[in-house]
Amino acid sequence: MKIGIVGAGLTGLSAAYKLSKNGHKITVFETEVKAGGLAVGFDEKNWEWSLEKYYHHFFINDKFILQLAKEINHKVIIKRSKTSTLINGTISQLDSPIALMKFPFLTFAQRLRMGISLALxxxxxxxxxxxxxxxxxxxxxxxxxxxxxxxWEPLFKAKxxxxxxxxxxxxxxxxxRKRTSFLAYPEGGFLMFAENLCQKIRDNGGKFYFNSKIVKINSKEKATLEIIGKGGKKSTFKFDKIIVTVPSFIFLKITPSLPLNYKKKLGRLKSLGSTSLILRLKKTFLEDGTYWLNVCxxxxxxxxxVEHTNFMDKSYYNNEHLIYIGHYLSEDHPYFTKTKNDLLKKFDPYLKKINKNYRKNLIGMEFFKTPFAQPIMSVGYGKKIPPFETPLKNVYLANIDHVFPWDRGTNYAIELGQKIAKRIESS
Ligand SMILES: Cc1cc2nc3c(=O)[nH]c(=O)nc-3n(C[C@H](O)[C@H](O)[C@H](O)COP(=O)(O)OP(=O)(O)OC[C@H]3O[C@@H](n4cnc5c(N)ncnc54)[C@H](O)[C@@H]3O)c2cc1C
Known part of the structure; x- marks a missing residue:
């Protein structure tokens, strides 16, 4: 079959890999210049590895990404990482039953009750x-x-x-259920992992169009899509089947011929965007070696x-210490219109409470934002998940909204890509 895939995030790449391996003619369209989607990385001068725009790791029980990494021969680094909580100005490790039992702000009975509830x-x-x-x-x-x-309440509210x-x-x-104390990370970063996957897809005969935004999808005898490529040039492609992996709100925008009741249903799925301020420092920020600090x-x-370099070695990043300050926010939140300097000014007094000298060590900053980062898994979500089949014949939707009950993640994007590939082959 001739199959078009919209989006070179891990769902699109995983579907493209499986289908190209099975002999189908695959073309992937991506609006950005690089593959990886929400897990994409960026580079700085003298860095050996790229860094994700938004913090990323995976768990050691994430079998789909581990299996795929093995298959494409991509090394995965597994390490014990420290997760802590900041409460009343004190950082306490809180990432195992033993750490919970030592947690200073609850009585023994309260710690025991929480431990038993979490285990149950x-x-x-x-x-x-x-x-x-x-x-x-x-x-x-x-x-x-x-x-x-x-x-937990502060974390729920923040997220x-x-x-x-x-x-x-x-x-x-x-x-x-999924949390593990040991965490995993692909050697070289998620961008290198995605690029390795792209190469395997190309080896199987797959084609890529980067910098190519899909502006319209339709379906008559054949499923068709229209792209705006480099220099604003419009082109139309026809396929036997199209898999769309972009967020649902974008899918709604690019498929004007969808029936109203479908549009209404899909439009009801809510989500949040995300901002990520990255600080590049000469010295460590979380001096006790914490990788992930929840601020309560x-x-x-x-x-x-999140101090990435308390997880992966700083030598890959020219010995810089890399800190993420992440937020999940509604699209209309003022942070989306702020500059990185505005945000640092706002966070500075609170960052100084954690490390009063950090400012002296600041080498640079990056700021990334995305309108779509986190689906809202409201009560009864299991029944709200849209089917892969859409009202447009031979056009399938497989995106982050299909991942449930697990929190969205690269592992599930890969599983989803494999599922949609299987569905298409059996349809
Ligand atoms: C802040 C944050 C932290 C995260 N932390 C982790 C983590 O620690 N571990 C983990 O495993 N996962 C994490 N994730 C989630 C993970 O990144 C995603 O679940 C996964 O990458 C989703 O892949 P996807 O292919 O389904 O979607 P996406 O990555 O969103 O891919 C969709 C692709 O479609 C492209 N696209 C959009 N519109 C068009 C168009 N019109 N035409 C062509 N292309 C288009 C996009 O550019 C994108 O590349 C995190 C995400 C965020 C935002």
Whole structure:
């Protein structure tokens, strides 16, 4: 079959790899200049590896990405990384049952209750039932109000903002179920992993059009798509089947002929965007070696501070220490219109509370933003997932909204790409 794939993120690349391996003629269209989608990396002078625009790692039980890495011969680095929590000005490691038992701000009975609740959730196989309940209502009753309010509530609020009361317990179950203390990262970064995958697709006869924005998809006898390529040049391509992996709101924009009821249903799926301020420092920021710091302080505008080089060695980045300050936000949030200097000014007093000397060590900053980063897994989400088939004949949608109950991630993008490839071959 002649198959067009829209989007060179990991869903599109995984589908392209599987289908090209099975002998289909694949063409991938990507609006950006590089592959990788939300996991794409950028380079700086004298860096050996690229760095993701948004913090990325995966878990050691993420079997789809691990299997694919093995198949394409891409080395994966696995390391124990330290996750901590900032509460009342104190950083406490909080990433294992033993660390929880040592946590200073709860009584022994409160720690024990939280530990037992998390263990019960983690090993509970009946997650489907959890999709009927709101996480924020059930969790304080299970693990105790004090512990929930201190550790989890600030994280829920920071991650989901105005949607915090809607989030399904199934989503939280999946987070707890999957978490591993050892984390994994592809050698060279996710961009190198994506580029390695692109090369394998090319070896199988696949073609890529980068810098090519799909502006219209239609389907009559054949599925067709229209691109605007370099220099604004418009071209039309015809395929037996088209797989669209872009976020649902973009799919709605580029397919004007969709029926109204489908548009309404798909349009109901909510999401948040993300901003990522990256600080490049001469010296470490989180001096206790923490990789991931959850900020659970009510007055702080920080959500998480992630020191990538407390996970991957700084020597790959010209010995720079790389810090992410990430946020999930509605598209209309003022941070989207701010400059990196505005944001640093806002965060500076809170960053100084963590490391008072960091400013002296600042070499540079990067700022990235995306309008789509996190689907809102509201109660009953399992029933809201759109089918792969769309009302347009031979046009299929497989995107981040199809990942459930797991939180979106590269592992699930790869699984999704494989699933949609299988569906198309059997249709
Ligand atoms: C802040 C943040 C942190 C994350 N952390 C992690 C993590 O630690 N671990 C992890 O595994 N995952 C993480 N993820 C999630 C992970 O990046 C995604 O789940 C995954 O990359 C999604 O892949 P995808 O191919 O489904 O979608 P995308 O990556 O969104 O790919 C869609 C592609 O379509 C392209 N496109 C859009 N419109 C058009 C158009 N009109 N024409 C042509 N092309 C178009 C886009 O440019 C993009 O390349 C994180 C994401 C964010 C935002």
């Amino acid at each position: 959730l983690r090993y509970d196989p009946i997650w489907r039932l959890f999709d009927r309940f709101r996480a924020i209502e059930v969790l304080p009753k299970m693990m105790g109000k004090k512990g929930f309010e201190m550790i 989901f903002g105005k949607y915090v009361n809607e989030i399904s317990l199934a989503w939280f179950w999946a987070r707890i 302080e009510k007055e702080s505008p920080l959500m998480a501070v």
